[in-house]
Amino acid sequence: MLRAALTVVTIALSSLAHAETKVPSSQAEISLGFAPLVKEAAPAVVNIYAKRVVEVRESPFQGDPFFQNLFRDFGAARPQVQNSLGSGVILSADGIVVSNYHVVGMATDIRVVLNDRREFTAEVLLADEANDLAILQLNDPEEMPYLPLRDSDSVEVGELVLAIGNPFGVGQTVSSGIVSGLARSGAAAGTGQGYFIQTDAAINPGNSGGALIDVNGDLIGINTRILTRSGGSNGIGFAIPANLVAEFVDQAKAGNTQFEKPWAGATGQPVDADIAESLGLDRPGGILISALHPESPFLAAGIAPGDVILAVDGNPITNGAEMIFRMSVAGLGGTAEISGILGGEPATRDVALIAPPEVPSRETVQTSESTVLPGVVVSNINPALTAELGLPLKSEGVVVHGLGDFGARVGLRLGDVLLAIDETQIESPTDVEEALRQASRRVSMLVERGSRRVTLRFRL
Template identity: 65%
Template sequence: MLRATLIALTCAVSTFATAETRVPQSQAEISLGFAPVVKKASPAVVNIYAKIVRQGRASPFFSDPFFKDFFGRGFGTPQPRVQNSLGSGVILSDDGYVVSNYHVVGSATEIRVVTTDRREFSATVVLGHEQSDIAILRLEEAENLPFLSLRDSDQVEVGELALAIGNPFGVGQTVSSGIISGLARTGTATGNGRGYFIQTDAAINPGNSGGALIDVNGDLIGINTSILTRSGGSNGIGFAIPANLVAEFLKQAQQGNDSFVSPWAGMSGQHMSADIAESLGLVIPLGVVISDLHDLSPLREAGLKVGDVVTHVDGDEVNSPAEMKFRMSISGVGGSSVLTRLRGDQSDEVEVALIKAPETPAAEETVLDDTTVLPGLIVSRINPAVITKLGLPLSLTGVVVVDPGPYGARAGLRPGDVIETINAVDIQRPGDVERAMTNPGRRVQMGLQREGRSVSLRFRL
């Protein structure tokens, strides 16, 4: 029993250092367990209560004058529904910056944060990113708060002890223990996140989202975000967003950014499968195969080509597009990264500029007004920034639906639809949509590209 306890209480060194083990020196240390770590870290983990107002669906007879006159002018009016969201968060600075998951607070109209000593703060989202499932909050009138230090998550190793702190099922702050089960997990997490995760078997349940995953020194390893489960409870497969990415979000929030800016690679790629590796003459499947490059891609500018294999970013191995994006994102915009490129049997290093997605050509975003048949429809010219925002294929050009608006949605339009024609008139610019939607006649026929398929949309006015 003593030997098992000694193994379980191995310790890691301080922040941004290589992990090593230490045997407890006394019976007193053994009997303490994780209590000192929890006592240090738990005050920086908060409960988050978010109120989300969602617009209800309109009655199918909402626009029919007969039913409005018969049942009253309020007939069929969509009624808002209030939903309450429960989650956790971690204080990152003494002046009230808090990190949580986007799916907890991203759509909230009111956010209340409660600390372990029962103080309550109003909070606002100052920086959020749905694709990364991260949101940075700022607490109002907060000062001298306890906060967690961020550990270099690249130094985390499989097998390390880890603690998850959060508010599962709303029962109150809870601590669960486990180990780091895996690193560089991509495409396996549920929820909004589609990135690069740390895997742990420390129990994570609903309400833990946004809570802390810490090491035995009480330093933050990651932010708990999701689980794989069929029952809704923990099966021992949980995922956390690495602290290094959280650090970049915090940095941008403190700089005043209201949206997260990540370096744009302007590429699509695929992980190196055994079959692809064999076709390229590689013994070990390693790296990301570049399958497409945008004309303005900084990788193309640096000399990379379709078919090249990127094996490392700044010396760190990459084996999926999500992992490559993560490695570039934690470096931030404005500098450069060194990519290790494999072309044929030759390997070399290429320096790539870390830039924002270009706004070339100009987006010319246009909101249709009440003089058109689809007021509220927002369209934009496609450029790299729009491609990044909407998650579109690199090769797309033309005019895209950014937001269909209430009438456009009812007509069947979706965000990401590329409008090619309206009533047989070719659409090249957002202004073409506005003109075509002004007095179009009694019928409208739209030719669209939707997720690689041609779609024809018809409706009567």
């Protein structure tokens, strides 16, 4: 009976290109379970202890359900040390480590502890909050154990996987499960905007940045977060695919300190059943392009609003996050093959993978001490700044991307587009300096915030 059950498992595993088909031949092999695999992979998974200094305001209204929101910037700011605990994975013998941004982002002191209790300090080479990834370099590393990266596009639902990390700070722990879903875009809570591998292997706080490995010990993803209402693992965890990790490592080794992803310069909506029927498509899927920036590489390749994008480099897509993921994995500098219904006919186009351009050139002004709001930083909007601040595609004018000492107190926010100050229409960054220098004791500012227009009034 046991041998028959093992044969069923072997048949399931035989569909995995990287798995070795073998029935355990002895009771000793059966009792080992995943032990040989864990013994080989665990040394490359590390614990990470990070410290960061943040500015904290002590407000007398803290805890009040009404006034704490009205006076969130009230009170003097003072520095406070925050500690974070997470996991990481060594990717090369020379000490390249990958972890999550929310573990090491903005950290001033990082300590990495190996499974054999050796400790190293580390520096962040590249970090990106949107993708929740960070690449570290260990200081003075020895010959390090590491995990090889597997092509995450070859991963299939139902594969056996192990999650290795340091949940709740109790020490290195291993949990097992399967890949329960692929192409989970935006399914995880938090700042992550990526494209995830879903697993039912238990992932808890502290597992962040740890390894999700297959039955050969190859890294298929970096554990990042869970979907939960209780705060505990409910069998829905998410990992960042190894292919995106590989692109991060390449950019870090090239000297990038910020992750550069290709810019589409396009907006669209997923093609659901109703849209598919109206377009004469046989099934839902893909993205209906609704708008393109004049500098968009899609527009330059001959793609127009109303076209439907179905695949990037042969990989089907269903939403914008998947499209950007596929472009990010391909990397900057080359081209991506875009397939879809273009101009009413099935077609493909080669689209250049470019960074958001600085067109027109960025003009930046920091308001002087002679103005009513010194230290506010404003710039004219271009594609690079639009991508940096997450502005709507067709934003124009002058945007705030530095608040100075008093900007937040009068209600300004990063990403506000300035339309007018008092009676002066704002058309360039120098207009802001001039208007704030001539402002009276009562100041009125009209800003565009997302899809809303907001008037800020304050008195000096």
